[in-house]
Amino acid sequence: MSIATKNPTIKNSVLEFKSTTFSVPVLAIYETELGHIKSLLKEKISQAPEFFKNSPLVIDLQEINRQEEAFDLLPLIDFLRENKLIPIGLGGGNNKQNNLAIEQNIPLHTIRNSQANKVVTQNTEKNKKDLVINRRAAEPDTAIVESMLISQPIRSGQRIYAKGDLIIMSHVSAGAEVMAEGNIHVYGSLRGRALAGVQGNKKSRVFCSSLQAELISIAGHYKTSEELDKTEHNSPVQIYLQDQALIIKEL
Amino acid sequence: MARIIVVTSGKGGVGKTTTSASIAMGLAKKGHKTAVIDFDVGLRNLDLIMGCERRVVYDFVNVINGEATLNQALIKDKRCNQLFILPASQTRDKDALTQEGVGKILDELAKDFKYIICDSPAGIERGANLAMYFADDAFVVTNPEISSVRDSDRMLGILASKSRRAENNEEAIKEYLLLSRYSPERVSLGEMLSVEDIQDILSLHLLGVIPEAKSVLNASNSGTPVILDKESTAGQAYEDIVARYLGEDRPHRFINEEKKGLFGKLFRSK
Numbered sequence: 346m347s348i349a350t351k352n353p354t355i356k357n358s359v360l361e362f363k364s365t366t367f368s369v370p371v372l373a374i375y376e377t378e379l380g381h382i383k384s385l386l387k388e389k390i391s392q393a394p395e396f397f398k399n400s401p402l403v404i405d406l407q408e409i410n411r412q413e414e415a416f417d418l419l420p421l422i423d424f425l426r427e428n429k430l431i432p433i434g435l436g437g438g439n440n441k442q443n444n445l446a447i448e449q450n451i452p453l454h455t456i457r458n459s460q461a462n463k464v465v466t467q468n469t470e471k472n473k474k475d476l477v478i479n480r481r482a483a484e485p486d487t488a489i490v491e492s493m494l495i496s497q498p499i500r501s502g503q504r505i506y507a508k509g510d511l512i513i514m515s516h517v518s519a520g521a522e523v524m525a526e527g528n529i530h531v532y533g534s535l536r537g538r539a540l541a542g543v544q545g546n547k548k549s550r551v552f553c554s555s556l557q558a559e560l561i562s563i564a565g566h567y568k569t570s571e572e573l574d575k576t577e578h579n580s581p582v583q584i585y586l587q588d589q590a591l592i593i594k595e596l
Numbered sequence: 597m598a599r600i601i602v603v604t605s606g607k608g609g610v611g612k613t614t615t616s617a618s619i620a621m622g623l624a625k626k627g628h629k630t631a632v633i634d635f636d637v638g639l640r641n642l643d644l645i646m647g648c649e650r651r652v653v654y655d656f657v658n659v660i661n662g663e664a665t666l667n668q669a670l671i672k673d674k675r676c677n678q679l680f681i682l683p684a685s686q687t688r689d690k691d692a693l694t695q696e697g698v699g700k701i702l703d704e705l706a707k708d709f710k711y712i713i714c715d716s717p718a719g720i721e722r723g724a725n726l727a728m729y730f731a732d733d734a735f736v737v738t739n740p741e742i743s744s745v746r747d748s749d750r751m752l753g754i755l756a757s758k759s760r761r762a763e764n765n766e767e768a769i770k771e772y773l774l775l776s777r778y779s780p781e782r783v784s785l786g787e788m789l790s791v792e793d794i795q796d797i798l799s800l801h802l803l804g805v806i807p808e809a810k811s812v813l814n815a816s817n818s819g820t821p822v823i824l825d826k827e828s829t830a831g832q833a834y835e836d837i838v839a840r841y842l843g844e845d846r847p848h849r850f851i852n853e854e855k856k857g858l859f860g861k862l863f864r865s866k
């Protein structure tokens with residue numbers, strides 16, 4: 346796939362979508378006890394208040410979900426916001442947590458495990474690794490094979506296939522087709538065809554900021570534009586599969 | 597370094613040749629040595645619009661086949677000594693153009709010229725693909741109607757994947773939107789797509805809006821690129837486009853209706 350970034354250098358353009366990779370602190374949670382998390386966080390913040398003030402943060406729930414422990418995300422988000430941290434992403438969440446994140450306007454991310462490069466590691470209590478704040482690339486870069494990030498519009502006649510998640514920063518034109526084995530995110534209008542979970546992943550979803558699609562499919566269950574409910578037309582939505590039926594929900 | 601500009605659209609009859617002729621003349625008038633090439637083998641008409649049809653001896657295909665040198669085939673414009681036209685062949689079929697042959701000619705032109713304008717034929721086949729393959733910049737000519745916009749979108753997809761720059765993983769072709777045959781009155785009446793509608797679909801940098809104008813036909817009939825007609829709104833639009841392309845900051849014109857009577861205001865407030 347060679348979709349190079351183009352660079353309109355004309356001065357009087359109003360805006361431009363660019364893609365970039367940047368580092369964001371990731372807050373990895375390893376224990377579910379909220380009180381404990383809060384006190385540790387408070388301590389961290391007091392050590393470097395300037396560093397944390399208005400800092401964006403990605404929440405990583407991979408570990409606790411691997412242990413299959415229930416964790417209520419909302420109080421954590423509230424606590425972070427109260428303390429001037431800005432959660433901008435969730436990784437490793439389960440369905441419920443992911444839904445909650447979307448409701449809270451927090452996008453979902455795929456977080457890579459390796460290459461984590463810890464800035465603040467040990468907390469004061471020995472032997473207890475309750476939380477670790479890592480700094481790692483929150484945006485996928487070329488080293489990640491699982492998700493594909495495209496900043497150009499997908500034009501009529503083009504087909505894109507992603508082995509993992511597919512993130513499109515621009516629009517998908519009518520007559521274009523985007524496919525992913527994972528989720529599909531379209532940060533512009535979705536006017537073409539979008540097929541998520543093409544290898545059968547029923548948990549995959551399609552997110553877009555304006556639904557005008559010709560066809561939406563998740564794990565083979567599809568709706569054509571005729572069947573896509575007109576009420577959700579043109580609004581930001583997510584689409585997922587529930588009991589063999591495609592559910593379209595406004596974001 | 598020469599800059600190769602393809603004037604393309606997908607859909608036919610939207611104003612590519614009109615645009616190629618005026619842009620080439622405009623750049624040459626600004627003192628840049630410019631060549632304009634007709635890629636429409638079998639349906640040549642750039643020479644008509646440039647007013648040099650009676651001076652054609654050799655054509656593009658002759659040069660590719662080694663039957664004439666580039667210098668023999670290039671026609672020097674009588675109005676501007678910086679402008680040269682390479683006409684298409686009327687008698688050959690489209691297969692006469694080869695990628696290798698076209699590449700060689702462009703390389704040779706690039707040594708001597710500042711701008712090389714490639715007037716693409718309609719469609720997404722061989723001729724159109726060859727016209728855009730070597731391009732650095734693409735002027736995508738679109739009319740304010742949905743089929744034209746769709747075809748431009750399709751062309752943009754091809755530009756992004758099947759050009760020399762794409763194949764060599766170089767910086768992508770710079771794409772510009774030229775909205776042609778625009779009529780603000782008809783946009784108000786809902787008969788045509790507006791600039792915003794089109795921008796929304798194509799997400800492309802707008803280089804200029806060329807209004808629908810009778811003067812275009814008159815200019816073509818007399819073999820004069822419309823940019824030379826100072827009275828013509830279309831000519832002025834092309835003048836702006838050349839200036840903007842060369843880096844000048846000019847406000848867009850011809851987007852709104854000229855006279856804003858009560859009737860116009862009512863529609864515009866919608």
Ligand SMILES: Nc1ncnc2c1ncn2[C@@H]1O[C@H](COP(=O)(O)OP(=O)(O)OP(=O)(O)O)[C@@H](O)[C@H]1O
Nearest residue numbers: 608609610611612613614718777807808809812813
């Ligand atoms: N701004 C304009 N106002 C009015 N008529 C125009 C305008 N631009 C182009 N035309 C007319 O539209 C017709 C097609 O123009 P032109 O030949 O430039 O299109 P083209 O895209 O090169 O066509 P083809 O695809 O056949 O090569 C011509 O009759 C021309 O005079």
Ligand SMILES: [Mg+2]
Nearest residue numbers: 612613636716
């Ligand atoms: Mg033409």
